[in-house]
Amino acid sequence: MLIAVCSVKGSPGVTTLAVALAAQWPQAESTRRLIAEVDPSGGDLAMRFGLSATPGLVSLAAAARRTHGPGVVWEHTQALPGRARVLAAPPGGGHARAALSTLTATPNGPSLLHAVAGEAGVVVLADCGRVDPGSPAEAIARRADALVLVTGTQGDDLAHTAARLGELAGWTPRPGLLLTGEGYPTVDVERELGVSAIGRLPHDPAAAALISGHRRAPARRRGSGGLARQTAALARALATPAAPPSVAAPPQAHAVGMVPGVPAQQVRHQPGTTVSTPIGHRPSIPPLRPPMPVPPLGNGLSRNGHQPSTFGKEPLP
Ligand SMILES: Nc1ncnc2c1ncn2[C@@H]1O[C@H](COP(=O)(O)OP(=O)(O)OP(=O)(O)O)[C@@H](O)[C@H]1O
Ligand SMILES: [Mg+2]
Secondary structure, eight states, X not given: OEEEEEESSSOOSHHHHHHHHHHTOTTGGGSEEEEEEOOTTOOOHHHHTTOOSOSSHHHHHHHTTTOOSTHHHHHTOEEOGGGOEEEOOOSXXXXXXXXXXXXXXXXXXXXXXXXHHTSTTEEEEEEEEEOOTTOTTHXXXXXXXXXXXXXXXXXXHHHHHHHHHHXXXXXXXXXXXXXXXXXXXXXXXXXXXXXOOSEEEOOXXXXXXXXXXXXXXXXXXXXXXXXXXXXXXXXXXHHSOOOOOOSSSOTTOOOTTOOTTSOOOOBOSSTTOOBOOOTTOSSOOOOOOSSOOOOOOOSSOOSOOOOGGGGGGSOOO
16 A cells, blocks of 8 residues: 655645654554655655665665666665664755656656555555655655645645645545644634545644654643544554445545545535535546635634544544
């Protein structure tokens, strides 16, 4: 299974989420878990976990020109704590982008990770970083089984997300919008974006620091916490095979807010109305209302509307 994790603005915690999902993947002992840093702006995990600069994305890009089998990918990975592996990108954006561009321009290059992810008992978490238009990571994200778009919940985050949501939703069969941090309440974000979120990660610097390999995490603030619990729930949902087709859910229907194991959610055009996706038509995400009217709030609604229990209302198993 190949899961692309990405953002469209800022640093909402894509890399942290990829590491957390790998660490908390169900049946982790019997699953080969690979975090592939395919972020063209550069990698962080070698630095965070004290790994060597090589092997990694740069050495794989060179090797992929000579070797075509997916096994070559594993040769360029390094071990992370907890027995996950990482394909580490160099920290410099120039080097990382060049390596990624080389890899994706190589015949079979873009499908290498897909081929690895297709092996039994393997999950690849592709950290695509910020997928600006023209990002070389797009070729990899488009081959993913599921895409998780991570976004902050402040007005500027949401305006950028609204502008790209429809496009990104068409990249994979199962796109999902994941909210994070403090900002507008989930229910307001969903209403304004016209889609359901697959969850909301809390602002939890202490847990995030531990996930990021820092030994000394910042002290926990009152009311913070819960990141590990939420990412574990998300990992379980992503790992659950897609529900079999049913009469109620056309087999080729796609919608934002869908991830494997999460019941199909309908995209809302207008309050109170829903749409079904036409069979065989892709991308099938109905146009969102651009631009998002931000901020329509301030009429008594709290901007700091993060509610730790929000995830519980999501249709996770
Ligand atoms: N849920 C969270 N709560 C609090 N802090 C977080 C959370 N997730 C991540 N962080 C922190 O935010 C910072 C950025 O996280 P991370 O590197 O995962 O973001 P990113 O989206 O991958 O950024 P970039 O696009 O720059 O690679 C790190 O210091 C990380 O520890
Ligand atoms: Mg990152």
